[in-house]
Amino acid sequence: MPSVRIRRARVAAVAVASLAVISTATAPALATPDATGEPTAASVQHRAHLPASYSIPGDKTYPEGIARQHGTPYFYVGGTSDGTVYRGDVRQSATKVFLPGGQDGRTSVGGMKTDPAGRLIAAGGATGKVFVYDTRTRALLHVFDTGRTDVFLNDVALAPNGDAYISDSVHPVLWHITAAELTSEHVQQPLHVGADLAKSPIDYNAGFNGNGLVVTDDGRYVLLADYNDYAFYRIDTITHKVVPIDLGGAKGISGDGLLLRGNTLTAVTELDHPEGQIAILKLSHDYTRAKLVRTVHGHGMDSPSTAAFDGRDLLIVNFQFQIADPKLPFNVVRVHANR
Structure with missing residues (x-):
């Protein structure tokens, strides 16, 4: 039976969210450079022995979000179909169930991040909730609830001060969790x-709107992608003023997931590109202008949604959104970001 694809920009149904990539999934990853900017021999050997892909269990998983936990070998992937959270070890090619689906009302998981305190913060899509877990004990720490049913909590971004921001794809708001709320002893919180x-x-219209997001290094701005409209915006975290980011005439650039390093913004999407499209953009110092450096297609991507940095590499989730007969197993692929 041929694959059945429904254009996600016009159908608000299951998950979406976060981040970006580049290059080939089969080539060995390059290494972290030394002080001179060149990869060390030891790091090259280490990276060459890491798996090129990581399998995810289940034939209806449709994994979407990913979080790479700093200081550990672990990464976490969320299933949109039932809310299962999987944990992978970058040294091993298979992931395992970390949090079974359905627990704590977690029936779908989209974007996620881990913070320096070892908390996993996961957006719950149409549940209207954000779930926070201790990655050491698996204990539920918090459930932040919008109390609404007309929302789709999509992606998570962390600010330098420990705050978290969450995009909403169908309701025109940017949600916010303070660092103090994350450290409180209250489990159930608004x-x-x-x-x-x-x-x-x-412009919030039918389908998925606010999607991938990142926080700038100074914590002053959230950069948000409007998935439907191929647009990007700068949101001031203090004044809440919203400014469109001028893409310099570049067309067809969408952001299901975003990553930011310095003034380099990487956007990943499968919108109009089932083989995946990665856009690398250079931002102006005030984040109001962007110049498209290059786009990349293919290279192991299969309807990707999101990615996470792993050193100089990227771990990319192949979502295969709304494909009736997805290629199994679902997987995360490792790519080198600087080719």
Whole structure:
């Protein structure tokens, strides 16, 4: 039976969210450079022996979000179909169930991040909730609840001060969790609006709107992708003012997932590109302009959604969103970002 694809930009159904990539999934990854900028011999040998892909169990998993935990060999992947969270070890080619689906009302998981305290923060899509777990004990720490049913919590971004921001793909708000809320002893907490986007330049229409997001290094701005409209915006975390990012005439650039390093923004999407499209953009110092450096297609991507940095490499989730007969096993592929 041939694959059945429904254009995600026009259908708000299951998950979406986060981050980006580049290059080949089969080539061995290059290494972290030494002080001179060149890879060390030891690190080259280490990277060459890491798996090129990581399998995810289940034939209806449809994995979407990913978080790479700093200081450990672990990464976490969320299943949109039932909320299962899987944990992988970058040295091993198979992931394992970390948190079974359905627990704590977690029936779907989209974007996720881990913070320096070892907390896993996962957006719950149409549940309207954000779930926070201790990665050491698997204990549920918090459930932040919008109390709404007309939402789709999509992606998570962390600020330098420990705050978390969550995009909403169908309701025009940016949600916000403070560092103090994350460290409190209260499990059940309301999820508060960080910025009202209803009267902003962002046009929320049918389908998926606010999607991938990142926080700038100074914590002043959230950069948010409007998935439907191939647009990007700068949101001031203090004044909440929203400014469109001028892409310099570049067309067809969408952001299901975003990554930011310095002034380099990497956007990944499968919108109009089932083989995946990665866009590398250079941002101006005030984040209001971007110049497209290059786009990359293919290279092991298969309807990808999101990615996470692993040193100089990227771990990319092949979502295969709404494909009726997905290629199994679902997987995460390792790519080198600087080719």
